[in-house]
Amino acid sequence: MTQTSVVNASLAAVASELLLYGIYLALSFFYTLLIFQRQRASTGASKGPRIMSPVFIGMSGLWLAVTGHCIVGVVRLFLAVRPIEANANLFYSDFSHITELIKYGFFTASVCIGDGLLIHRVWAVWGFNPHIIILPILTLMGITAFGVGLIYQLSQFTSKDDLFTGPFYMWGTGLCVFTHRVVEPLGGSSLVKIMRAFLDSAGLFAAWGLFHLISYQLRSNIQFVAIDGLPAIVGLTNTLILIRLRLDFTAHATQSRGAAARDLELGQSASEAEAESLKVLLISPSA
16 A cells, blocks of 8 residues: 655645634634523623633633644644755654644643543543542553653654654554543443433544554554544544533523533532432433
């Protein structure tokens, strides 16, 4: 099979990331609008939304990380085609370039923050049971370690190295595996039965992580498309979950269910009865 050139794969990665980022940005604005509308309806126009909630802070940090990753990708595109660069292929093949390291830094931050938000939501849905999130936390620690390790290894990259062999292969494979594994506890069938929104959003994350894993193991440069699009996919995952929860709440929640949904979204404790009502709502929105 003919190998896709690094330049072509990088250009495709920028285009796909911009498309995914545009969708993510539109959904983020839509969700923010839902928050303001709900806040005005419940407390009046004089009060703003509670921006100090863990979820809101986490989503803001995730947005900054995804945006930073996208900006660096565009900057690298201009650096690759500027006249001073002798060869765009050499530029995109230099993984030790400072812009590439910064981009992978934003990538690691995006995935870690996004997974942290998913873990927080699982913890809340399961009645704040710490045993439920032991495995997800361990996988989050794993992806953090492999992300930092890959950044360091890339900083040592030379023209004689190959991204698909040696220590780069070890760190890259570890990143692929942990990115895919961290989704499995969150997007499995048990959680789909509790939160129907996870079927679409976490399933998208899992599918994209699998795409990255397969393309990297095949040593295809298409893996650059997968890894550059992953931060935006993480953002879409979390935003779709929140939008789904908010729309279901608006359409079906009673006053008691509404209190539980707000507590879940703000990261606050909900009573056992409210939590049970919320589970019924999420399992069967028509209830």
